[in-house]
Amino acid sequence: AQKITQTQPGMFVQEKEAVTLDCTYDTSDQSYGLFWYKQPSSGEMIFLIYQGSYDEQNATEGRYSLNFQKARKSANLVISASQLGDSAMYFCAMREALNTGGFKTIFGAGTRLFVKA
Amino acid sequence: DAGVTQSPTHLIKTRGQQVTLRCSPKSGHDTVSWYQQALGQGPQFIFQYYEEEERQRGNFPDRFSGHQFPNYSSELNVNALLLGDSALYLCASSARAGKETQYFGPGTRLLVL
Numbered sequence: 001a002q003k004i005t006q007t008q009p010g011m012f013v014q015e016k017e018a019v020t021l022d023c024t025y026d027t028s029d030q031s032y033g034l035f036w037y038k039q040p041s042s043g044e045m046i047f048l049i050y051q052g053s054y055d056e057q058n059a060t061e062g063r064y065s066l067n068f069q070k071a072r073k074s075a076n077l078v079i080s081a082s083q084l085g086d087s088a089m090y091f092c093a094m095r096e097a098l099n100t101g102g103f104k105t106i107f108g109a110g111t112r113l114f115v116k117a
Numbered sequence: 118d119a120g121v122t123q124s125p126t127h128l129i130k131t132r133g134q135q136v137t138l139r140c141s142p143k144s145g146h147d148t149v150s151w152y153q154q155a156l157g158q159g160p161q162f163i164f165q166y167y168e169e170e171e172r173q174r175g176n177f178p179d180r181f182s183g184h185q186f187p188n189y190s191s192e193l194n195v196n197a198l199l200l201g202d203s204a205l206y207l208c209a210s211s212a213r214a215g216k217e218t219q220y221f222g223p224g225t226r227l228l229v230l
Binding site for chain 1: 148150152158159160161162165167172173175205207209211218219220221222223224226
C-alpha cells in the first residue's frame, strides 16, 4: 500500500522568507502523481501543485515549487517569500489507483505552517 | 466557473440520528469522492462515485452510503450516528474517475452529541 509521511507537525517561518515542507512517500507503482494541498482554518482543501512521476522538471506554480527527488522518494514543497496568508495546514498527497480503474487520493498527516510578521 | 460546493456548512446531530450531506462537483467533472477528516488528521477516503455507481469504498462501515445523480451531484448519508462520526466531511470532484487532479469543496462540519 502507498504511504505518505510528513515528519514536521509544525513549522515557523518569518514573513518574506522561504520555507521547505518535507514529504516522503512509499509506492511500488512506476507511474504516480504527487500533490500538495493547503487547508486554512476554514477547512477547504486548496490544490497547490502537482508533480507526475515521469515529469523531468520540478513543478512550479507561482511562489510554490516542488522539489522532487525520485530516487529518495521525496516531494518537498518550497514556498518562497512567505506571506501571513500562507499560515495554514499543508498536506502532501498521492494518487492511488483503485482496483475498479479509478483513483483516490491518500494524504499525509499534514504540517501546520505559522508565518510570523 | 463555480468550484465544488457542499451543503450544509455545519450540522449538529445526536447519536442514533441520520444525516445527509450534499455535494455539487466542479463544472466539467463527472467523478465525486467523499473523505472524512477527523480533527488533527489528514482526510480518509470513504468512497467514490462515477457514472452513478459506487466504484470503491474505503474502510468505512455500511452506515455510510451515498448516491450520485445524473447531473453528477452526490449525497453522503450516514445512519445511526456515533460520537466518532464527528468530523469534517470533504467532497472532491475530478474528471475521468479521479485520474485528473481532485478539487475539494469547503466541507461540512458535523458534530454528533
